[in-house]
Amino acid sequence: MTEGNFVDYTKIYACSGKGGGGSVHLHREKYITKGGPDGGDGGRGGHVILRANPNLWTLYHLKFNKHFRAEHGGHGSKSRSTGKDGGDVYIDVPLGTIVRDSETQEILFEITTENTEQILLEGGMGGLGNWNFRSATNQTPRYAQPGIDGKEGWFQLELKLLADVGLVGFPNAGKSTLLSVLTAAKPKIADYAFTTLKPNLGIVKYRDFQTFVMADIPGIIEGAAEGKGLGHRFLRHIERNSTLLFLIPADSDDIQKEYAILLNELKKHNPELLDKSRLLAISKSDMLDDELKDEIKSDLPKGIETIFISSIAQQGLVELKDTLWKMLNN
Template structure:
């Protein structure tokens, strides 16, 4: 999937179906002059339903179709025949999708599990036919209920990428290169900041045909939690990851400072992110000899396991995968 096809934010308009009218019918048959009321009920209007689709990774299919309308219910008829229910409309979304009210921004529900269906807008109830209103004092009611109107509104869909491991780092830290080496994903790679503008997903193959999903989150900058750059758009994807892999290049001026800045941005965005498992990888380590590695180790942040890796030279990657697998399955 190319970067331009990754869509993580969309607005749609949905409208459920109106309920069918109840029938106002009096039974007529040969030799039966006054058969009484036999008008049937109207059918319910169609629902608008959000459905999880595990084959989708993005909201891209909704980019070109933003209006969804369910069918109206059929009208009731004679002999107490109920009208047909309106056909439901299903909107398929990937796992990790949040649905908000388009006006109030209130979160209505989230789609995070397979085989999940959530009713976004219920269809209107069908009206009752006149036979419901027959009584001892009114044996031929000449009225029936109209169907209940359907509902409509604008809704906001946001995708938070679901992945086992999320790559966290400043722009140009080597996240896309690492993803391209560990997986078959082909993210855009170049020697300048903000090469990646959309999250990229890749499947890491481990021993015995086991796998886990890694996400390359676009680079974070200081002030991202306040919305600087595209901070909010980037940070929300990290919330769904089980383990966070911090990536800081070996040629950084101050590794400890960069790590603390990244950690602080996560904390300001959502303090619960600090409860996730964390691992620090020093990328581009093929530039270091043993003496330089020993110097860097003395200045590393405390309380987090650290590995030295090189995506280009294929150094430390097996140990990295082993460590991540242990963290995911601890």
């Protein structure tokens, strides 16, 4: 999937169907001149329903299709016949979709599991036919209920990627290169900052045909939580990752400082991110000899396991996958 096809935010307009009106009908046959009321009820209006689709990774399919209207319910008819229910409208969304009221910004619900269907707008109820209003004192009611109007509104859909491992690092730290080596993903790679402008997902193959999902988001810079760089728009994508893999290149001027800045940006965006399991990988380690590695080891951040890797030279990647797998399954 190309960067231009990745859409993680969109607005849609939805309108549920109006309920059908109840029927005002009096039973008449050849030899029955006053058969009494037999008007049926109206059918309900169609719902607007969001449906989880595990085959979708983005909201791109809603980029140019933003209006959804369910069908109105059918009117009741004679012989107590109920009107036909209006057809429901289904909107497929990827797992990890958050739905907000566009006006109040209130979170209405989230779609996080497969086979989930959530009604966004209920269709209006159908009106009762005149058969329901008969009584001993009113044996031929000549009125019925109209159907209830449907609901409508604008809604905001946001996507938080569902991945097992989230890559965290500054621009040009080697995250996209690592993703391309460990998975079949083909992110854009170049020797300049902010090569990655959209999140990328890849499936990492592990032993015995097991897999886990890794996500690469655009690089974080100091002040990202306040909107600098590509801002907090993409920070939300790592909120659902169970493990965070921090990537800092071996040629960094101060690994401890960079790690502290990254950690602080995550904390300012959402303090709960610090509760996730974390692993630090020193990328581009093929340029280090044993003496330089020992020197770097003596000045690494405390309280986090560290692995030296090189995506280009294929160094430390097996150990990295083993460690991540253990962290994910603990």
